Amino acid sequence: MKNNQGYITTTLILLMIIPALMIILITLDQNQHHTQQTSTQIENDKLTKTTQTYKDEITQQTQKAVSEVTQNQTQTKKPLKDAKQTIKQQLQKNLNTKTQQYQKTHNIQIECIINQVKQTNDPFKIEINYTINAANKKSQITQTTSQQVTLENNKYPIYDPQPFLKAKVIKQQNIVRYKTNTNLTSTYNDAYSGYIIHKCPYSDYHEHANSNQTFNYCLKNHYYHISHDGLCLFCRMENQTTCPHNGLETFIIPVFKTQKAITSIDHVLFNQTNQYNGQYTQIDDTTYLYLDKGHKNKYGLL
Numbered sequence: 001m002k003n004n005q006g007y008i009t010t011t012l013i014l015l016m017i018i019p020a021l022m023i024i025l026i027t028l029d030q031n032q033h034h035t036q037q038t039s040t041q042i043e044n045d046k047l048t049k050t051t052q053t054y055k056d057e058i059t060q061q062t063q064k065a066v067s068e069v070t071q072n073q074t075q076t077k078k079p080l081k082d083a084k085q086t087i088k089q090q091l092q093k094n095l096n097t098k099t100q101q102y103q104k105t106h107n108i109q110i111e112c113i114i115n116q117v118k119q120t121n122d123p124f125k126i127e128i129n130y131t132i133n134a135a136n137k138k139s140q141i142t143q144t145t146s147q148q149v150t151l152e153n154n155k156y157p158i159y160d161p162q163p164f165l166k167a168k169v170i171k172q173q174n175i176v177r178y179k180t181n182t183n184l185t186s187t188y189n190d191a192y193s194g195y196i197i198h199k200c201p202y203s204d205y206h207e208h209a210n211s212n213q214t215f216n217y218c219l220k221n222h223y224y225h226i227s228h229d230g231l232c233l234f235c236r237m238e239n240q241t242t243c244p245h246n247g248l249e250t251f252i253i254p255v256f257k258t259q260k261a262i263t264s265i266d267h268v269l270f271n272q273t274n275q276y277n278g279q280y281t282q283i284d285d286t287t288y289l290y291l292d293k294g295h296k297n298k299y300g301l302l
C-alpha cells in the first residue's frame, strides 16, 4: 500500500509539474518574442524619425540650391541651358553632403535621389520629386514623394538673374542700376530695380492704390508679383524672351521724367518685340512710373 501510495503521489506531482514547466517555457518564449518585437519596434521608430528629420531638411536644401545657382548667375552673367537640370544637380550635390553627415551621426544607411524639378502654378514655388531609401539593421523605408517648396527663405535669398542677363547693370546693395549703354531705351538710364525675389505682401494687387504709402512700400522693397506675361524663375535663368508658365513681374523705377515712355515693368522693357508705352504716373513726390492701362488696372490705379 505504502509503495502504491508513493507511486501515486509521485505521478500526481509529476503531472502537476509538467503543465507548470510548460507554462514557464511558454511565458519565457513569449517574453523573448516580446523583447524581439520591442527592439524591432524601437529600430523601426528610430528609422522613421530620422527619415522624417532628413525629409524636413530637403525644403531648406532646395532653397539653398536655388539660391546658390541664381547667385552664381549674378556673377557669371551667363544664361543656363537647362535651369531645372542645373538646380537638380546642385540639389543632389547638397543632399549627398547631408546624407554623409546622417550616415555618420545616426548610424543608418540613407540615400535620396532627386527625380525631377519643375514649375508649379504658383511662381513663388517650385516642385521637386524624390525617392528616399533608408535602412538600419532591422528595418527599411523606401518612399517617392513630390513636394512644393516655397522660394521664400531669408537665409537663402533667390536672386533674379534677368537684369544681369538682359542689361548692363551695377549692384548697389539691394538694387541694380541700369547703365546708359544698355539696349533699354535711354529713358531708363540710371533706372533701378530689385534683384532678390520677394513676394509682394499685398495679395490683392488693387491694394497698391489704397494710398501713396502702400504703393511706395512695394516699390521701396522691390517686390515681385504674379504675372501671366512675366517670366518664371526657370525662364529667367535661361534668359528666355517669353514664358508659357505662370511668371513674375517687378517694377523698374525710372529717374528720367517725360510724358510717356515704355511701361516700367521688367517683362515689357526686356521684351524687344513687344514693348508698349505707359503714361507718366506719380506715386509720391519723388517716385513715378510709366504705366499702361492694363498695369494701372492691375494695381488698382484705374
Ligand SMILES: [Zn+2]
Pocket (backbone or CB within 6 Å): 200, 201, 202, 208, 218, 219, 223, 224, 225
Ligand atoms: Zn507690390
Ligand SMILES: [Zn+2]
Pocket (backbone or CB within 6 Å): 231, 232, 233, 234, 235, 236, 242, 243, 244, 245, 247
Ligand atoms: Zn517659364
